[in-house]
Amino acid sequence: MSDAEGQTRTRxxxxxxxxxxxxxxxxxxxxxxxxxxxxxxxxxxxxxxxxNFSIIEIGEGRAIFGAEPAEYHYNPNGTVHxxxxxxxxxxxxxxxxxxxxxxGAGYTTLEIKVNYIRPMNRDTGPVRCEGTIIHAGAxxxxxxxxxxxxxxxxxxxxxxxxxxxxxxxxATKN
Amino acid sequence: MSDAEGQTRTRxxxxxxxxxxxxxxxxxxxxxxxxxxxxxxxxxxxxxxxxNFSIIEIGEGRAIFGAEPAEYHYNPNGTVHxxxxxxxxxxxxxxxxxxxxxxGAGYTTLEIKVNYIRPMNRDTGPVRCEGTIIHAGAxxxxxxxxxxxxxxxxxxxxxxxxxxxxxxxxATKN
Amino acid sequence: MSDAEGQTRTRxxxxxxxxxxxxxxxxxxxxxxxxxxxxxxxxxxxxxxxxNFSIIEIGEGRAIFGAEPAEYHYNPNGTVHxxxxxxxxxxxxxxxxxxxxxxGAGYTTLEIKVNYIRPMNRDTGPVRCEGTIIHAGAxxxxxxxxxxxxxxxxxxxxxxxxxxxxxxxxATKN
Amino acid sequence: MSDAEGQTRTRxxxxxxxxxxxxxxxxxxxxxxxxxxxxxxxxxxxxxxxxNFSIIEIGEGRAIFGAEPAEYHYNPNGTVHxxxxxxxxxxxxxxxxxxxxxxGAGYTTLEIKVNYIRPMNRDTGPVRCEGTIIHAGAxxxxxxxxxxxxxxxxxxxxxxxxxxxxxxxxATKN
Numbered sequence: 226m227s228d229a230e231g232q233t234r235t236r237x238x239x240x241x242x243x244x245x246x247x248x249x250x251x252x253x254x255x256x257x258x259x260x261x262x263x264x265x266x267x268x269x270x271x272x273x274x275x276x277n278f279s280i281i282e283i284g285e286g287r288a289i290f291g292a293e294p295a296e297y298h299y300n301p302n303g304t305v306h307x308x309x310x311x312x313x314x315x316x317x318x319x320x321x322x323x324x325x326x327x328x329g330a331g332y333t334t335l336e337i338k339v340n341y342i343r344p345m346n347r348d349t350g351p352v353r354c355e356g357t358i359i360h361a362g363a364x365x366x367x368x369x370x371x372x373x374x375x376x377x378x379x380x381x382x383x384x385x386x387x388x389x390x391x392x393x394x395x396a397t398k399n
Numbered sequence: 400m401s402d403a404e405g406q407t408r409t410r411x412x413x414x415x416x417x418x419x420x421x422x423x424x425x426x427x428x429x430x431x432x433x434x435x436x437x438x439x440x441x442x443x444x445x446x447x448x449x450x451n452f453s454i455i456e457i458g459e460g461r462a463i464f465g466a467e468p469a470e471y472h473y474n475p476n477g478t479v480h481x482x483x484x485x486x487x488x489x490x491x492x493x494x495x496x497x498x499x500x501x502x503g504a505g506y507t508t509l510e511i512k513v514n515y516i517r518p519m520n521r522d523t524g525p526v527r528c529e530g531t532i533i534h535a536g537a538x539x540x541x542x543x544x545x546x547x548x549x550x551x552x553x554x555x556x557x558x559x560x561x562x563x564x565x566x567x568x569x570a571t572k573n
Numbered sequence: 574m575s576d577a578e579g580q581t582r583t584r585x586x587x588x589x590x591x592x593x594x595x596x597x598x599x600x601x602x603x604x605x606x607x608x609x610x611x612x613x614x615x616x617x618x619x620x621x622x623x624x625n626f627s628i629i630e631i632g633e634g635r636a637i638f639g640a641e642p643a644e645y646h647y648n649p650n651g652t653v654h655x656x657x658x659x660x661x662x663x664x665x666x667x668x669x670x671x672x673x674x675x676x677g678a679g680y681t682t683l684e685i686k687v688n689y690i691r692p693m694n695r696d697t698g699p700v701r702c703e704g705t706i707i708h709a710g711a712x713x714x715x716x717x718x719x720x721x722x723x724x725x726x727x728x729x730x731x732x733x734x735x736x737x738x739x740x741x742x743x744a745t746k747n
Numbered sequence: 748m749s750d751a752e753g754q755t756r757t758r759x760x761x762x763x764x765x766x767x768x769x770x771x772x773x774x775x776x777x778x779x780x781x782x783x784x785x786x787x788x789x790x791x792x793x794x795x796x797x798x799n800f801s802i803i804e805i806g807e808g809r810a811i812f813g814a815e816p817a818e819y820h821y822n823p824n825g826t827v828h829x830x831x832x833x834x835x836x837x838x839x840x841x842x843x844x845x846x847x848x849x850x851g852a853g854y855t856t857l858e859i860k861v862n863y864i865r866p867m868n869r870d871t872g873p874v875r876c877e878g879t880i881i882h883a884g885a886x887x888x889x890x891x892x893x894x895x896x897x898x899x900x901x902x903x904x905x906x907x908x909x910x911x912x913x914x915x916x917x918a919t920k921n
Contacts, residue, residue, distance in 0.1 A: 232416065233413050233414070233415055234414055234415075234416075234445075235412065235413040236411070236412055236413075237410070237411040238409065238411075238412065238471070239408065239409040240408055240470075240471060241407055241408070242408075243473040243474075243477055247475060247477035250475065250476075262475065270473055270474050270475040270480070271408075271470055271471045271472065271473040272471075272472055272473060272474055272479075272480035272482055275472070276449070276482065296414075296416075296445055297414060297445045297446075297448070298445065298446055299417040299444055299445040300444050300446055300490075301417065301420055301421060301424065301432075301444040302421055303417055305446075306444070306446035306486060306489070307485075307489040307493075307508055307511065308446055308483075308485055308486025308487075308489055309486075311482055311485035311486065311489065311511065311513070312480060312482025312483075312485065312486070313482075315480070315482055316480070316482070319481075331476075333515070334481055335514065335683065335713060335734050336512065336513060336515065336684065336734050337481065337485065337512070337513050337515075338510065338512040338513075338686065338860050338906065339485070339510060339513075340510045340881075340882075340889050340906065340908060341509060341510065341511075342882045342884070359862075359901070359904055360862075360904075364736065365736060367864070367904070379881070379882060382882075382906075384860065384904075384906060386684050386734060386862060388713060509857065509887060509908050510858065512860065514707075514715050514732065516708045516710070533688075533730055534688075534690045534727060534730075536690070538910065539910060541688050553708060556715070556732075558686065560857050560908060562887060562910070580764065581762070582761065582762055582763075582764075582793075583759055583761040584759070584761075585757055585758070585760075586758055586759075586819070587755050587758075588755070589756070590818075591821040591825055592825055594823055595823060595825035598823065598824075606823075618821055618822050618823040618828070619818055619819045619820065619821040619822075619828075620819075620820055620821060620822055620827075620828035620830055622819070623797065623819050623820070624797070624830065644762075644765065645762060645793045645797050646793065646797065647792055647793040647794060648765075648793075648794055649765065649769060649772065649780075649784065650769055650772075650853075651765055651766055654794035654834060654837070654838070655833075655834070655841075655859065656794055656798065656830055656831075656833055656834025656835075656838070657794075657830075657834075659829075659833035659837065659859065659861070660828060660829070660831075660833065660834070661830075663828070663829040663830055664828070679824075681866075682829055682863050683862065684860065684862045684863065685829065685833065685860070685863075686859070686860040687833070687860075687861075689855070689856050689857060689858065689859075692855075
């Protein structure tokens with residue numbers, strides 16, 4: 226990638242077939258599955274490779290992603306596009322829900338709601354996005370998430386509502 | 400990019416210095432600015448290049464983006480990551496607001512709220528994302544957006560709240 | 574109720590035992606149940622009596638409520654409290670979902686998201702709140718709603734996500 | 748109010764002219780104004796009288812309301828209408844923002860987003876609703892809120908986005 230102004234920049238991304246990880250995930254609990262991704266035993270999902278973010282830590286009901294805002298995330302206004310924060314928050318909140326699910330269970334995100342507090346740019350440095358469970362019920366779960374930089378400055382916060390499919394219940398579309 | 404299962408895929412993206420377009424935008428009305436991006440006279444913003452989506456049509460209070468869901472958008476569950484829909488909807492709704500702003504005015508997205516109706520995958524084909532203004536006020540604006548495929552099937556819908564900065568008013572942080 | 578400034582105002586509300594209507598509802602489709610409330614054959618629910626709003630019209634996937642903002646709805650800022658719009662929108666959107674449910678099915682509102690466009694006050698006159706289905710799925714439904722006055726001026730808009738319980742599926746908590 | 752099933756219940760509410768409190772509020776900081784309402788020196792707003800909820804405690808960036816769910820809050824499904832939680836959360840989150848404003852400043856709620864976790868009913872007992880600031884900026888503020896019963900059980904949670912008008916800045920409509 227060139228840093229010179231006015232020149233075309235390029236970046237080559239690479240990713241693995243995502244079905245292998247998805248397949249492996251079916252026989253693991255959420256926490257086991259996510260630990261294998263953190264350990265590098267299962268491939269980082271393609272969207273993480275594309276946007277250059279990774280899951281870096283999990284616990285029961287929480288998940289932390291890391292990212293580094295770059296010029297390739299920019300919108301037409303000269304700052305990072307809101308899609309980066311939304312993707313990070315969606316990932317961290319969904320994984321926070323996933324950490325509480327046993328093998329065979331799954332979830333789908335019904336909705337996310339993201340508040341943008343201040344823009345990120347290529348000088349922001351590394352950011353972390355922490356998702357935390359609020360409610361884990363039999364059929365639904367809610368979680369919240371926050372994006373902060375290394376000094377704890379807040380860039381965005383969010384909530385989500387997920388529907389949960391448990392073993393023994395038929396899993397269908399929304 | 401290889402389609403063979405189990406092999407590493409690669410994709411090289413390229414983008415232009417985004418500050419040139421942002422600079423040009425300062426002396427144009429929103430609708431003039433967006434028309435120049437559609438016409439290719441101003442560079443597609445980097446995030447559009449990264450996620451492979453483009454603005455394809457605008458009118459007063461509306462903007463339409465097009466995208467084609469691909470494997471590089473996938474999440475760990477074997478479908479397209481929710482970040483693609485969020486980025487598309489954020490863009491289309493923000494641009495719908497932008498179409499109503501005169502030269503010198505600007506806006507910032509305060510929040511987006513996205514409902515996921517059904518997952519996209521690499522067999523979905525092209526999708527369009529239409530943003531439409533709901534309320535354009537002196538200081539704030541709201542808009543809604545929907546993502547549909549070529550047959551009109553709904554994949555996601557959203558709303559947004561933006562704060563608007565008008566010429567003659569000092570523009571500051573949120 | 575006295576209109577004189579500086580004096581205490583009073584209002585006496587009355588309502589019926591809500592369990593009778595809820596009981597009757599169990600053997601009716603959503604549309605039949607709501608038609609009986611409109612026709613006065615089943616009691617208006619207590620919250621409608623308290624806040625003085627009523628369901629006035631339904632169709633497949635839509636429901637309209639009417640209300641008249643009054644001083645007893647006021648917040649400390651001298652305009653109508655946001656709780657009136659939220660209650661109206663929650664009712665209209667939930668009933669829009671309910672119109673599509675057969676006898677024996679039910680729904681629960683998982684979340685509502687309300688945008689306040691301009692405040693209502695006691696000079697606003699009658700308002701109508703229309704809820705309209707966006708997506709009616711097997712397990713979830715989404716709807717939107719808008720509050721307007723008699724001239725069509727917009728006061729608030731909203732979306733909702735509901736979970737749907739269908740006959741033959743065990744109904745449990747969220 | 749009669750408790751016998753099948754009989755009409757009545758309740759008489761009373762409230763004070765809300766303009767007196769609103770007027771007094773203009774020369775007080777948010778925290779001074781809310782303290783006078785808690786102390787009973789300024790009238791409880793009409794909506795609080797109508798729905799029977801009160802502000803009971805404030806601090807910098809936080810506000811707590813108390814309420815007791817009753818039959819007069821019921822919806823047609825035999826539980827408390829979602830409008831009670833929405834009104835409580837709107838109040839608590841808005842007041843949390845208000846506690847941080849100097850005399851002469853004001854705020855308007857742009858949007859609220861409420862997640863319903865479990866229904867309240869007349870056996871729930873007293874609930875408390877706590878609003879807490881997330882971000883207090885020059886032009887906007889965000890806050891979150893939660894409703895719990897005496898044992899800490901969660902009934903609903905929410906977030907809000909407010910626009911802030913500061914002294915010396917012209918206050919206009921959204």
